Amino acid sequence: MPDIIQLLPDNIANQIAAGEVIQRPASAVKELLENAVDAGADEIKLIINDAGKALIQVIDNGRGMSETDARMAFERHATSKIKNIEDLFRIKTMGFRGEALASIAAVGQVELKTKRTEDETGVYIEIENSQVVKQEPVAAPVGTSIAMKNLFFNVPARRNFLKSNAAELRHIMDEFIRVAMSFPDIFFSLTSNGQQVFHLEKGTMKQRIVQILGNSYAAKLVPVQEQTDYMNIYGFVGKPETAKKTRGDQYFFVNNRFIKSAYLNHAVMNAFNEMIAKDSFPMYTLFIDLDPSQVDINVHPTKQEIKFEDEKIVYAFVQSAVKHALAQFSITPTLDFELDPSIQSLDAVAKPFTEEKRSSASASSLYKTFTQKHQSHFIESKSELKHWKSLGGTEGDEPGKKLAGDRGSLVEGESAKMQQLHPINDQRPTTDNLLQLHNTFIVVQTNKGYYLVHQQNAHERILYERFALAVEGRPIATQQSLFPATMELAAADAVLLNELLPDLHHLGYMLEPFGNNTFVIQGTPADVDHGNEKTAIEKMLEQYKHFSSDLKFSKREKLLRSLALQQSIKAGISLTDKEMKALLEDLFNCSTSNITANGKPTYLEFKKDELDKMFGR
Ligand code: ADP
Numbered sequence: 075m076p077d078i079i080q081l082l083p084d085n086i087a088n089q090i091a092a093g094e095v096i097q098r099p100a101s102a103v104k105e106l107l108e109n110a111v112d113a114g115a116d117e118i119k120l121i122i123n124d125a126g127k128a129l130i131q132v133i134d135n136g137r138g139m140s141e142t143d144a145r146m147a148f149e150r151h152a153t154s155k156i157k158n159i160e161d162l163f164r165i166k167t168m169g170f171r172g173e174a175l176a177s178i179a180a181v182g183q184v185e186l187k188t189k190r191t192e193d194e195t196g197v198y199i200e201i202e203n204s205q206v207v208k209q210e211p212v213a214a215p216v217g218t219s220i221a222m223k224n225l226f227f228n229v230p231a232r233r234n235f236l237k238s239n240a241a242e243l244r245h246i247m248d249e250f251i252r253v254a255m256s257f258p259d260i261f262f263s264l265t266s267n268g269q270q271v272f273h274l275e276k277g278t279m280k281q282r283i284v285q286i287l288g289n290s291y292a293a294k295l296v297p298v299q300e301q302t303d304y305m306n307i308y309g310f311v312g313k314p315e316t317a318k319k320t321r322g323d324q325y326f327f328v329n330n331r332f333i334k335s336a337y338l339n340h341a342v343m344n345a346f347n348e349m350i351a352k353d354s355f356p357m358y359t360l361f362i363d364l365d366p367s368q369v370d371i372n373v374h375p376t377k378q379e380i381k382f383e384d385e386k387i388v389y390a391f392v393q394s395a396v397k398h399a400l401a402q403f404s405i406t407p408t409l410d411f412e413l414d415p416s417i418q419s420l421d422a423v424a425k426p427f428t429e430e431k432r433s434s435a436s437a438s439s440l441y442k443t444f445t446q447k448h449q450s451h452f453i454e455s456k457s458e459l460k461h462w463k464s465l466g467g468t469e470g471d472e473p474g475k476k477l478a479g480d481r482g483s484l485v486e487g488e489s490a491k492m493q494q495l496h497p498i499n500d501q502r503p504t505t506d507n508l509l510q511l512h513n514t515f516i517v518v519q520t521n522k523g524y525y526l527v528h529q530q531n532a533h534e535r536i537l538y539e540r541f542a543l544a545v546e547g548r549p550i551a552t553q554q555s556l557f558p559a560t561m562e563l564a565a566a567d568a569v570l571l572n573e574l575l576p577d578l579h580h581l582g583y584m585l586e587p588f589g590n591n592t593f594v595i596q597g598t599p600a601d602v603d604h605g606n607e608k609t610a611i612e613k614m615l616e617q618y619k620h621f622s623s624d625l626k627f628s629k630r631e632k633l634l635r636s637l638a639l640q641q642s643i644k645a646g647i648s649l650t651d652k653e654m655k656a657l658l659e660d661l662f663n664c665s666t667s668n669i670t671a672n673g674k675p676t677y678l679e680f681k682k683d684e685l686d687k688m689f690g691r
């Protein structure tokens with residue numbers, strides 16, 4: 075037998091490694107933008123075509139590269155940012171692994187143009203399949219332009235895995251926003267298929283937030299700022315009245331790196347506690363700076379998750395800083411200052427961390443206020459943290475989950491053999507004597523026993539079928555608004571809403587794009603209460619976003635499900651006899667009446683003969 079082990083050729087090894095770094099166009103966008111930031115640029119332009127599938131180009135006016143560096147940059151593990159392992163713990167740049175460009179060159183066709191101030195001419199390089207196919211001197215402005223064409227042209231399996239242009243564009247905008255948000259002193263623009271989507275002039279952090287998230291926040295931002303020896307926090311939270319039904323506008327940055335943290339999100343939510351409605355989300359853009367040795371940014375390859383050396387301190391710090399900011403704002407509602415841009419370059423991160431510093435940090439007054447009982451900002455970490463998940467701290471919590479849970483415990487605790495129903499044409503229940511229990515369930519007698527109907531699930535099914543008919547050509551009537559309201563959305567939400575407009579029209583929502591991410595609400599279905607139009611649309615978007623990572627469903631299907639979920643009568647609402655009757659009649663007229671579109675039962679059947687048996691009869 076011959077030996078069978080072979081070394082993979084470089085380009086294949088690179089392609090495999092690239093899978094971890096470049097999963098979709100947005101990952102390449104993130105890496106290229108970060109490189110431009112690291113290169114000291116103060117002007118960065120992102121150009122994409124076809125949601126990045128055809129072209130992703132980043133042009134910066136940073137320091138550029140020498141001819142040799144330009145070639146080296148595409149080698150795996152080629153980086154100018156760390157030299158030894160200790161450097162990893164002092165990282166202040168966005169990149170450090172030296173993998174991004176190598177990965178990009180493995181899965182796309184790359185054209186690089188770069189020039190340093192000190193060089194006469196620039197250099198132009200073309201790379202395909204990790205091989206340099208062309209190199210020549212070129213006239214170029216100082217800085218770097220990297221264009222990546224035809225992402226995954228050589229990995230069709232991955233190319234097929236990409237989502238719709240709208241979905242990929244949304245991911246790109248998310249990444250763009252995250253970088254642009256943390257560097258307000260850099261000019262950024264984003265052009266998609268020749269249309270400028272963002273044009274962000276340099277300015278203060280507050281101006282940047284408003285440029286990105288919309289004018290509705292203009293006079294509604296509360297500055298957050300606390301400093302200790304251990305860490306600093308700065309940024310803004312939205313005043314409570316700006317809290318939205320959609321979760322979108324929430325950003326955490328640690329040492330200028332965007333991170334996702336359900337844990338820290340919970341700290342902020344806790345600080346807002348009683349000030350906002352339970353199902354709404356406050357806006358926040360918060361920057362935490364601490365000694366890089368206190369965080370491990372290596373936990374996740376795309377660096378969105380991090381581990382803190384001491385996460386309880388960070389939690390308490392975030393919560394107390396936000397509480398403090400909100401408290402100040404409530405006594406001086408007009409308090410409104412510009413955050414000094416120099417805070418951007420805070421150097422708290424540069425100093426080496428020592429044992430001495432740690433003890434002085436824990437001795438500092440802020441640390442004490444949140445670790446000693448009977449202080450205003452005291453946080454009982456253990457008990458509070460245990461429940462943070464149930465308080466909305468998790469990522470994917472969806473309405474209906476709670477209901478499913480309620481139902482679950484009922485079923486478990488009940489030894490009766492209950493059956494989920496199949497279509498029930500043969501034994502249509504009488505809807506005369508109806509009983510509502512817990513403002514949630516409706517008991518309906520049949521000739522064989524009774525049904526326990528869940529009012530919300532039932533209504534979801536009814537609405538879903540009604541909406542499905544509407545988009546297929548039996549439009550729902552629109553009630554014209556006498557005074558059309560306008561609503562301004564975050565850019566990413568506006569893109570999303572634009573996609574949904576035609577279907578929404580059939581569903582009775584008449585919305586008109588008005589430029590600048592603004593929409594005019596011309597009319598809504600008759601059953602949306604006047605004054606609630608905006609909320610209804612926001613809630614629909616939020617719901618839609620929960621579904622939006624779901625590959626199985628079409629846009630339309632997701633929209634139908636979102637609307638049905640969001641508009642259904644909720645559990646806990648008392649219904650009149652007439653309403654119950656109408657609900658049940660509508661339910662039993664559905665083509666599928668026993669489950670919701672998401673597969674939850676709309677009712678359970680209790681059979682009389684089985685009940686008899688249980689009573690020993
Ligand atoms: P990393 O950013 O982790 O160092 P990359 O693969 O992203 O790894 O980049 C490799 C190197 O190429 C960087 O360390 C940097 O020296 C150089 N480089 C990349 N992009 C640029 C740019 N836009 N301007 C100047 N130099 C760059």
Ligand code: MG
Pocket residue numbers: 105108109168169170172174175
């Ligand atoms: Mg990089």
